[in-house]
Amino acid sequence: MMSASPPGDPEPAEPHDPLSAGAQQIARFDRAVDRWWEALRGRKLIDRVMYGASDVGEFSQIWHVLGAIRALGPRREASDALRFSALMALESLVVNQGVKRLFARRRPGTAAENPTQHRLRQPITSSFPSGHASAAFCAAVVLSRGSRLGPLYRLAAAIVAVSRIHVRLHHASDVIAGAAVGEAIGRLASRLMRR
Numbered sequence: 747m748m749s750a751s752p753p754g755d756p757e758p759a760e761p762h763d764p765l766s767a768g769a770q771q772i773a774r775f776d777r778a779v780d781r782w783w784e785a786l787r788g789r790k791l792i793d794r795v796m797y798g799a800s801d802v803g804e805f806s807q808i809w810h811v812l813g814a815i816r817a818l819g820p821r822r823e824a825s826d827a828l829r830f831s832a833l834m835a836l837e838s839l840v841v842n843q844g845v846k847r848l849f850a851r852r853r854p855g856t857a858a859e860n861p862t863q864h865r866l867r868q869p870i871t872s873s874f875p876s877g878h879a880s881a882a883f884c885a886a887v888v889l890s891r892g893s894r895l896g897p898l899y900r901l902a903a904a905i906v907a908v909s910r911i912h913v914r915l916h917h918a919s920d921v922i923a924g925a926a927v928g929e930a931i932g933r934l935a936s937r938l939m940r941r
Contacts (some may be wrong), residue, residue: 777916796912797864803906809885817821846872855914879907887932
């Protein structure tokens with residue numbers, strides 16, 4: 747027969763849930779980044795760059811254009827642009843219709859909450875991971891192959907990615923995860939292209 751715990755004894759500790767603790771740490775990190783970023787919002791030049799970058803990142807527009815321009819260079823062919831656009835379409839399919847379906851994370855804000863002069867599309871997919879960041883880093887990896895403009899492609903990718911924090915359509919952790927996914931897809935695609 748089990749005896750009751752004597753008065754004054756502490757309650758048995760609940761089992762530690764590392765997943766929950768990890769989620770809380772990520773949420774704290776996201777809140778800290780958002781608080782820090784708030785000082786940059788509302789500054790005319792920064793707003794213009796960030797909203798513009800977020801807009802041209804829609805449907806990978808900027809990357810398709812850069813891929814087409816790069817295909818015009820010496821020793822390039824129009825088929826290079828088509829292969830690159832096909833890769834970007836595949837990356838979007840994997841991330842937006844694959845990876846994002848594994849998560850149901852709410853976005854930190856909505857497109858309608860942004861200033862009216864900045865028209866942004868309201869995404870309907872999960873916030874995690876950022877599709878803008880994934881596409882940006884995938885494109886930057888592939889476009890940088892054999893190019894002296896590699897650092898500029900990387901800079902453009904970083905601006906498009908962090909613009910999603912600025913416009914409150916992604917948490918910072920969404921952007922980091924998206925960048926990592928895009929980097930992995932881009933590296934894999936580069937290896938396959940070399941073969």
